[in-house]
Amino acid sequence: MKLKTIHALMFAASxxxxxxxTAQAPAGVPAIPATWAQGRSADGMNPSLAPNPPxxxxxxxxxxxxxKLKVPxxxxxxxxxxxxxxxxxxxxxxxxxxxxGTRFTGNVYAVVTKNxxxxxxxxxxxxxxxxxxxxxxxxxxxxELSRIIRYDNIEQNLDNxxxxxxVFDALPKDEPHGWKFMTLSPDGQYLYFQIGTPANIVxxxxxxxxxxxxxxxxxxxxxxxxxxxxxVGMDFQKGTKELWFTNNGRDWAAEDLPNxxxxxxxxxxxxNFGYPFCHQGDFLDPELGKGRSCDEFDKPEMKLGxxxxxxxxxxxxxNMFPAExxxxxxxxxxxxxxKSKKSGYQVVRVVLDAKNKPVKLEPFITGWLxxxxxxxxxxxxxxLKDGSMLVSDDETGSIFxxxxxx
Amino acid sequence: MKSMFKTKAILVVAFFNALLASTVVNAAPPDAITGKAKxxxxxxxxxxNGISISSDIxxxxxxxPLSITYQLIQFRGQQRxxxxxxxxxxxxxxxxxxxxxxxxxxxxxxxxxxxxxxKIAKGQQIAGTQYCNSCHxxxxxxxxxxxxxxxxxxxxxxxxxxxxxxxxxxxxxxxMGSAARGLSDEDIEVLATYAASLN
Numbered sequence: 213m214k215l216k217t218i219h220a221l222m223f224a225a226s227x228x229x230x231x232x233x234t235a236q237a238p239a240g241v242p243a244i245p246a247t248w249a250q251g252r253s254a255d256g257m258n259p260s261l262a263p264n265p266p267x268x269x270x271x272x273x274x275x276x277x278x279x280k281l282k283v284p285x286x287x288x289x290x291x292x293x294x295x296x297x298x299x300x301x302x303x304x305x306x307x308x309x310x311x312x313g314t315r316f317t318g319n320v321y322a323v324v325t326k327n328x329x330x331x332x333x334x335x336x337x338x339x340x341x342x343x344x345x346x347x348x349x350x351x352x353x354x355x356e357l358s359r360i361i362r363y364d365n366i367e368q369n370l371d372n373x374x375x376x377x378x379v380f381d382a383l384p385k386d387e388p389h390g391w392k393f394m395t396l397s398p399d400g401q402y403l404y405f406q407i408g409t410p411a412n413i414v415x416x417x418x419x420x421x422x423x424x425x426x427x428x429x430x431x432x433x434x435x436x437x438x439x440x441x442x443x444v445g446m447d448f449q450k451g452t453k454e455l456w457f458t459n460n461g462r463d464w465a466a467e468d469l470p471n472x473x474x475x476x477x478x479x480x481x482x483x484n485f486g487y488p489f490c491h492q493g494d495f496l497d498p499e500l501g502k503g504r505s506c507d508e509f510d511k512p513e514m515k516l517g518x519x520x521x522x523x524x525x526x527x528x529x530x531n532m533f534p535a536e537x538x539x540x541x542x543x544x545x546x547x548x549x550x551k552s553k554k555s556g557y558q559v560v561r562v563v564l565d566a567k568n569k570p571v572k573l574e575p576f577i578t579g580w581l582x583x584x585x586x587x588x589x590x591x592x593x594x595x596l597k598d599g600s601m602l603v604s605d606d607e608t609g610s611i612f613x614x615x616x617x618x
Numbered sequence: 619m620k621s622m623f624k625t626k627a628i629l630v631v632a633f634f635n636a637l638l639a640s641t642v643v644n645a646a647p648p649d650a651i652t653g654k655a656k657x658x659x660x661x662x663x664x665x666x667n668g669i670s671i672s673s674d675i676x677x678x679x680x681x682x683p684l685s686i687t688y689q690l691i692q693f694r695g696q697q698r699x700x701x702x703x704x705x706x707x708x709x710x711x712x713x714x715x716x717x718x719x720x721x722x723x724x725x726x727x728x729x730x731x732x733x734x735x736x737k738i739a740k741g742q743q744i745a746g747t748q749y750c751n752s753c754h755x756x757x758x759x760x761x762x763x764x765x766x767x768x769x770x771x772x773x774x775x776x777x778x779x780x781x782x783x784x785x786x787x788x789x790x791x792x793x794m795g796s797a798a799r800g801l802s803d804e805d806i807e808v809l810a811t812y813a814a815s816l817n
Contacts, residue, residue, distance in 0.1 A: 248796030249749045257746075262753040265684050265763035266790060268691050269712045275646075316790060317695055338696065387792030411796065 248388070251413035251499060252464045255552075261464075264549040267589065268316045270297045270609025277587060281579040283614055286534070289577060292613035293330040296321045298606045301393055301444075301524065302594040305347045307367055310594065311335075312604065312611070313345040313354065315391045320345065320354055322370050323611065335366065335373045343444075344394030344405055348428065355392035355405050358383040360426060380426055380433065384419055386410040389442040393524070398448050402427055404455060408442035413462045413488055415500060421487050423457065423477075437477055439484040439509060441491075445524040445543065445592065452568070454478065458522040458543060459512070461491055463550040470495045472522040473512035474541070474562060474570060483510045514570040520556030521546035524592030524604070532599025533616045539564060542576060544590040544603060557581035559590050559603055577603060577614065646713060648683060653721030656714050659706060660722075668725040673773040675701065680727035684763040686719035688790075697788060727759075728769030730817035741812025744805050748797060758813050763790075768816035775810035 245252060255261050273294040281289045298314040299321055305311065312321040320336040336342065336354070344355025352363040359381035363373055384390065389408025396403060402425040409421040423437040423446070436455075446457035455477040461470040470491035477483060486493065486509035488500045493511035496504060516522045524544040528537050540563055545556035559577035562570045580588040588605040595601050600615040657664075660678070664670050668679025678686060692698040694707040694715075710718075745751055745758065753764050760766030767775060781787035783798040783806075801809070 246748055246797065246800050248793070248799075249752075252749070252752075256749070257752050259752060259755050259761055262762065262764060263791065263793065265688065268688065268695075316697075318697060387789065387795050390792065 247414055248411045250411065251462065251497075253466060256464060260552065261550050264547075264589075266316050267298050267605075267607035267609065270295050270299075273610075276608050276610055278612060280582070280587070281577055281612065283577055286618065287614055287616050289612055289614050292602060292611045293323045293332055294608070294610040295332050296323075296611070297609045299604050299609055299611065300591040300606050301343055301345050302592050302602060302604055302611070303345045303347050303352075303395075304594060304596055305352075305367060308597065309367060309370070310596075310602065310611070311345045311347065311352055313343045315341050315343045315606070318342065320352075322366075324370065333370050335363070335370055336376070341391040343391035346394045346396045346403055348396050348400055348403075353379065353394065353396075353403060355394040355403075357387070357390040357392070358385045360394075360403065360405075380431055382433075383407065384410070384417075386420070388412075391444075393444045393446060395446050395448070397425065398453050401429060404436070404446060406440060406443040406446075406457075409487065412464060413497065413500065415488055423455075434481070436481050437483045437485065439487045439489075440475075441487040443475075445522065447526045447541075449527055449568075450529050450539075456513070456525065456527070456541065458516070458525050459485065459487075460521060460523075461518060462488070462497070463519070465491075465498065466518070467551055467553070468518045471515035471518050472520050474514040474516055474522070474525070474543070475510075475512045484508075485510050485512065514562060514573065516543065516545070516560070516573065517555055519548035519551040521548060522556075523590075524594075526593050526595050526601075528595055528601070530595050530597075530599030530601070533601075536563075537561070541570070542593045542595075542601065544593050546589050546591055546606075547581065547586060554581055554584055554586065557586050557589060559593060577612075580605070646716075648716035648720035650717070650720040650724045653717035653719070656710075657718045657721050660718065663701075664722070668722045669728050670771065670774075673771045674777065675771070676774045677728045677770055678722040679725040680759075680769075681719075681723055681766045682760045682762060682764065683716070683719040683723035685760055685765045686722055687715050688763045689765075690715045690718070700787075727766070727817055730769060731772070731814040733772070733811040733815050737808045737811040738815045741808035741810070741815075744801075744809055745812060748801070748805075748809075750797070750809070753793070757816050759816075767813035770810075770813055772807075772810035772814040775813055776806050779806045779809070 278291045283289045298317040299312040301313040303311050310323040318339045319334050320342050322333045322335045324331045339356050341357040342354045346353045352366045354361050360379040361376035362379050363376050388410050392405045394405040404425045406423050407420050409416045422435050423440055424435050426433050440459050442460045443457045457475050459473045461472050489504040490506040490509050492515055494506050522543050523546045528540045540561050543560050545558050547557035548555045557580040558575050561574055561576040563572035565571045588607040590603050591606045592604045600613050603612045663675050664678050669677050690707050693703040696704050755761050758767040779798050782794050789795045
């Protein structure tokens with residue numbers, strides 16, 4: 213049944229390709245696309261499916277329409293900090309300082325709370341895609357596109373940050389999916405981050421489409437999972453200490469395929485999640501999947517929707533939200549571009565059952581998407597020590613805070 | 619017949635999406651009249667009518683407003699460098715930038731520039747095979763934050779494509795870097811000739 217549907221879809225797609233080739237493409241277009249444009253569907257020349265403008269400036273605080281954001285009854289959402297162009301991944305230092313990485317502006321921000329008020333300091337400028345941030349042993353680690361750097365004693369020097377120390381710089385330099393999400397392992401020994409695929413859909417070099425870890429003791433890089441197209445969010449589960457991560461599905465296949473996914477590393481090494489051959493655990497790539505089977509690969513724990521751009525994710529281990537939220541996963545959906553009907557642009561909640569299986573997916577924060585227009589894009593979630601949760605938005609350059617009161 | 623309908627439907631959807639894209643919420647609405655006053659500092663090179671005084675300086679007339687905005691913000695942040703633009707943009711606020719962009723975006727597009735017919739035909743073919751049209755639009759008129767290439771100075775387009783290919787000019791998300799990587803000098807020359815021939 214499912215296979216039939218997929219075949220029907222693929223047939224429809226190929227018919228439409230033929231249609232468009234005659235309707236829009238200039239005469240003499242050869243059938244071999246450039247590497248970066250491989251795998252385009254019938255809509256491959258549709259300019260309305262081009263990428264969204266990335267957020268590179270920040271809205272003034274009084275112009276950020278926080279009142280449009282909706283949370284479940286009993287919860288409250290407020291603007292927590294603003295003025296951070298392209299602010300994305302977050303990490304909280306033990307002191308409470310929140311560090312924020314960026315993808316386009318090259319800045320790293322520190323948000324300090326003094327007497328209940330937030331102060332935003334730009335602690336680094338001119339870095340190359342410093343999207344990943346992690347805090348360990350008093351140092352801030354930043355993942356740039358092709359290297360990991362470190363700012364020692366940063367908390368004591370927020371107004372006069374030291375020059376960074378280069379920790380590891382032998383990473384690929386590809387721009388597509390080269391920005392990184394980074395997190396510290398529970399034992400504090402390793403930095404985990406991804407090396408994304410260098411194109412939308414391509415058989416990648418073995419160095420790419422993987423999750424890796426860097427030992428803080430030995431500076432040795434190890435591959436922990438492969439077949440991961442691009443993960444821009446990961447977190448370790450309390451108790452099991454297993455790494456869970458989001459993965460962004462390929463573009464240009466179809467309006468509703470394939471799904472972004474939520475995944476679990478049930479083995480510390482050697483898992484392969486299927487890219488570029490199999491997507492979402494059960495969708496063979498129309499071209500690269502020929503002669504392969506999804507049974508060869510490890511499966512995701514949950515499908516999250518096509519093109520939603522599932523990025524930052526965290527387990528909720530705080531003590532502020534109601535008991536049923538304990539152990540849930542929150543995921544920031546940056547929102548679709550390669551899709552005619554917009555989806556994502558929200559923070560969702562995933563509930564796990566007693567067997568640790570995800571059983572429910574529901575919206576938790578909505579309101580960035582109004583009809584077919586948007587005013588913001590959530591990137592990352594961060595549970596603070598007090599149990600409240602931050603959400604970064606790289607379109608408005610701000611961070612929102614969700615709290616709960618009975 | 620059925621397939622023609624489908625194509626039309628796609629184009630209609632594309633049209634409405636383009637309309638909606640321009641309604642994305644912005645801070646204060648950009649003001650072209652204020653923008654003209656603020657753009658005085660641009661006139662010496664880019665002219666009042668947005669047609670630049672020299673072939674190595676880009677025409678700004680009828681550029682999508684977000685395209686100008688994004689480039690100015692990147693010059694100000696020194697992610698993009700060249701032509702002394704980093705210094706010129708240093709003092710501009712986000713609102714200044716949006717107003718200047720609104721002014722130039724509202725001007726009539728640059729006139730088409732005639733060129734060698736063979737080169738133009740070759741350039742048009744490459745624009746299709748290299749998927750230039752999938753972001754820059756069917757007539758390379760630009761959209762969203764993506765630059766208008768139609769009527770652009772061919773020398774400028776050539777320099778920029780080579781800079782993107784070599785990495786001297788860093789693109790935003792890797793798309794242009796990937797797209798330029800496979801282009802030969804000759805490809806770039808005919809693409810630039812083709813783009814200039816459009817209006």
